[in-house]
Amino acid sequence: MNHKKIKCAVIGLGWWGTQMSEKILKSGKFEIVTIYDTNISNAKEFAKKHGSSVANSVEDALTDSIDCVFIFSPNQFHLQHCTLAAKAKKHIFLEKPIANTSKEGRTIINICERNEVILAVAHNVRYYNIFKKVKELIKKGTVGEIVYIESNRSRPIGFGIDENSWRFYKKSCNGGPLIQMAIHLLDTIYFITNDSPKKIHSFTQKRFLKTENPETFSVDIENKSGSVSHVFTSYVLSESFYINIFGTKGSIFADPLNGLYVQRQKDFQRKSVSFKQNDPEQDEINEFYKSIKNGGAFSNPSPEEALENVKLIEQILRSR
Ligand SMILES: NC(=O)c1ccc[n+]([C@@H]2O[C@H](COP(=O)([O-])OP(=O)(O)OC[C@H]3O[C@@H](n4cnc5c(N)ncnc54)[C@H](O)[C@@H]3O)[C@@H](O)[C@H]2O)c1
Known part of the structure; x- marks a missing residue:
């Protein structure tokens, strides 16, 4: 080349x-x-x-x-x-x-x-080596059948969003933290599990900000495999960034800010798992x-996958 x-x-x-x-x-x-x-x-x-x-x-x-x-x-x-x-x-x-x-x-x-x-379309979170390692662990059978996924991407940046910011308005930022931050969780969850969403339940809050969009979303998704994903995002909470996977044989706790851990079904504590850090x-x-x-085409994600992510955001907004 x-x-x-x-x-x-x-x-x-x-x-x-x-x-x-x-x-x-x-x-x-x-x-x-x-x-x-x-x-x-x-x-x-x-x-x-x-x-x-x-x-x-x-x-x-x-x-x-x-x-x-x-x-x-x-x-x-x-x-x-x-x-x-x-x-x-x-x-x-x-x-x-x-x-x-x-x-x-x-x-x-x-x-x-x-x-x-x-x-x-740049969905950088799926490029984090920690999440690639999670994908590998799931494939290896570390968690068995996935039952529940719990995830959270929150940052307190909402306190700095005012009428001068495009993030303030629905027309320019359709769903606030949902389309800006939770989209990363959704893209990565379906990338690492090869699953897809089936039914959505969601709940929003607007208590502290004046933004047109809600400041907090709490979303539960029943997936085609039968597992459930919980996706939480907020513009008023301290920095949180994790995807935890719970299955019939064990659990994985993946947090780019705090590390990667596995807990086997029979154990009471999590054990740290090493992985190579990268610049995603x-x-x-x-x-x-x-x-x-x-x-060649760019396939990680494909344009259609990037579009699916926005379709899912729209479904979540409609499900409230
Ligand atoms: N992947 C990630 O983690 C991540 C993180 C932050 C932002 N983003 C994405 O990056 C994009 C920009 O976000 P940001 O946080 O940098 O926003 P920002 O408001 O900080 O910056 C936007 C910039 O675009 C300029 N701009 C506005 N209108 C323009 C126009 N018509 N033509 C050219 N420039 C124009 C503004 O002057 C500003 O400098 C968004 O699509 C956002 O979703 C992705």
Whole structure:
């Protein structure tokens, strides 16, 4: 394989786009030729530091000299930005969720297919080695038949979300913490278990924030296998990030912030399990690079899986 750097543009250099752009450069596989952000000062600062140019619009950023574009703009712009990029024949790395609605997500997939460009929707949590290890343990039979999955992704960032933030509104952030954080749990749970959802029960709370969306979701899903997944997410609680799997032979406790543990059925205590730490975003950027170099589709997740994630979010919102 030719290891020449691929030239790219970056759209959206906010909280996540800035961190990801550092990782794109660190990968050594991409050259960021140009950057566009409606907040010009965000783009200028980064461009100056890294020798990129600043574009005046998305169209301006999609120059002939680039092969692909990394999109880190807020959810409500994903359709517009992907449409422009696909029509300009640029391969696309798009931050999750694919879009705020499945209708927009479907349009994005169709446009990318029609224009024969790769669509990589970035669901980074499934790239964590801790969760890949859980997938391996489940396959090996460590838990036996899965009965119950308990998961939680919470952060107290809601206290900083005001009317100036796209995360405040339903139209730009359809479901608040559900589409922003719990989508990672849902994507990863079905990735590691190879299961799929059947029936949804959910409950929401809005006690401390003024956001249009609820600040807390508590969701129970009956899965096709017969197991139950509990997915909890909140914008007002301290940092929590775990997926615990309970089965007929034992349990797995996977928490990227605190470690991986297994408890066998006959034991009273959990035992620590070692795994190799990785940089999940770096791995997903590398996978995008490989897809472009090999001329193949991006399959982890496939665009259809990314769309299923948003369809599930919509079902949960309807189930309240
Ligand atoms: N995978 C993850 O863990 C993760 C984490 C955070 C955010 N994200 C995703 O990344 C995206 C951005 O989130 P964020 O937290 O960085 O938001 P943010 O508000 O911090 O940043 C968004 C940036 O986009 C710019 N912007 C707004 N409208 C634009 C437009 N029309 N064209 C170009 N730029 C525009 C803003 O000026 C800002 O710099 C979202 O889709 C979000 O879901 C993913």
